[in-house]
Amino acid sequence: MHDLSRRRAFWSAAAAFTPALFGNAAWSASAAPPKPYEFFALGDFTINLPAPDRKSRYLLVSVTLEVKSEYTQEFRDLAPRLKETVLRRLMQMSERNQLRPGESNPASVRENLYESLAEIKEHGLKSVVITRFLHS
Known part of the structure; x- marks a missing residue:
């Protein structure tokens, strides 16, 4: 596997895994509580x-x-x-x-x-x- 292919595979796996780890709310701007x-x-x-x-x-x-x-x-x-x-x-x-x-x-x-x-x-x-x- 070429170096570029390894990087793409790594980032694809990371992108798929991260929302499961932190939850989808961590990625949405609307999840932030409103400032009083x-x-x-x-x-x-x-x-x-x-x-x-x-x-x-x-x-x-x-x-x-x-x-x-x-x-x-x-x-x-x-x-x-x-x-x-x-x-x-x-x-x-x-x-x-x-x-x-x-x-x-x-x-x-x-x-x-x-x-x-x-x-x-x-x-x-x-x-x-x-x-x-x-x-x-």
Whole structure:
């Protein structure tokens, strides 16, 4: 038997034997359990910060939502409204001096954003995740 014929015979036997060993469910993508939550990125938000020295200061925040899988499409449909809400809340926090270069707390920002977003769509929203938090 040639080397190529041996390889074909080996792989044919392996293909026939593997489903019996592991079961057919191991090979189907539909057998994977559905994910209860999905991550939905809202994007990056840049906010100007007040600075006493008149230098330009800003905060860059990347926001991702953790939502129940069955509500992901509803959150996608509301994305423009959700983004506007995040931007508005960050601007309010900046105007109130709650966001200061080097002193802002990402956990506080996350909590504020969650409260604002829950007013728009609370059902299905598990968490707000800050994936980037950079000061200039």
